[in-house]
Every structure is written in C-alpha cells, then in structure tokens.
Amino acid sequence: MHRGITVRRTDAIQLGRHAHRLETLYRRCFSAPPWQESAERLAGFPGRLTAHLGRDGFAGLVAISGGHLVGAVYGWPAGPHLATGTAFDDALAAAVTPDVASRLVAPALVVAELMVDPEHQRQGIGRALLIRFTAGWPSAWLCTHADAPAADLYRRTGWHEEAAFVVEEYPLVLFTWRA
Secondary structure (H helix, E strand, O other), X not given: OOOOEEEEEEOHHHHHHOHHHHHHHXXXXXXXOXXXXXXXXXXXXXXXXXXXXXXXXXXXXXXXXXXEEEEEEEEEXXXXXXXXXXXXXXXXXXXXXXXXXXXXXXXXEEEEEEEEOHHHOOOOHHHHHHHHHHOOOXXXXXXXXXXXXXXXXXXXXXXXXXXXXXXXXXXXXXXXXXX
C-alpha cells in the first residue's frame, strides 16, 4: 500500500460523523464507468448509508491520506437468513442456489461497500482494506458491477464468483470468500 496512507477502524457513530466525506467518496467512485449511477441513485446514498449505519454489528475501516478520506470499507455480520424486501435482497435471493445461500448467512460477514478514490486506485488500498476487514471472519461476501476493475481484485485475492444478477439495470456479480 502507498506510504502516507493510514487505515483506521471505525464504527457507525464515527463514520456517521463523516457522512458528507463518505458521500463525496461514493460519488467519485460510482459516477464513472462502469457504474455510471444516475443522479437519483447517487442522491439516495445518504439514505442508504443511514440504513447501513443502523445495522447490528456495523463496522468499517477508512483509509486517510493527508487528512482526506481516500478509501473505506464497511459491513456487518450476516443474519441467520437471507434478507428480503428490497430490490437488491430479492434479486440476490432469486439468483443463488440453496448451497450458495447457505454461505451468505451467519457466520459470514457482509461487505456492503468498498470504495477507493479513483485517484488512489491501484496502490493496494482496496486490497489492504478488504484483507483487514475480513480478518478473523470464517467467510464473507460482497457484490460488484460485472465490469468493475474491483472484480479482478477479488479474483486475485481468493474470492469466488457465485452468481450474476441485475438490480435496477446494474449487472452485479456475487463473490464469496472463505478463510
């Protein structure tokens, strides 16, 4: 990882205090290809973040360089059953086999977001955040855009593609990892 980058653990309260900085990072990461999120979707991030911050066991890591937030990862422990009721949850549940579904519940870690500022990508920040965040967990899962460069990172670090599905016109790939 690039020198001068500090990685710190964070909880929901600490991350919530920096929601504006996190929203700026989110916009920088997801407004460009392949995501090209709509203005409406980008504007909805604060609401999604608030919902995420309220999840039991929420935790995360942030990467700071020169006082600026350049990366973040966060998530929570998976529940005993697959979640339902949102477009994402329902599409994911429909896309996986029972065997895969069994790996997406407790004791797995849900990696909800992993973001690295485009100007700081390809310096090992995303890899370091992901490895530190999943340390100590028996398994984890996450989803990304099918064409995202991050998909290559996941493959190189031992994550496995399990299913492909579409949510709100975004093609996603489910990746799982086991310690």
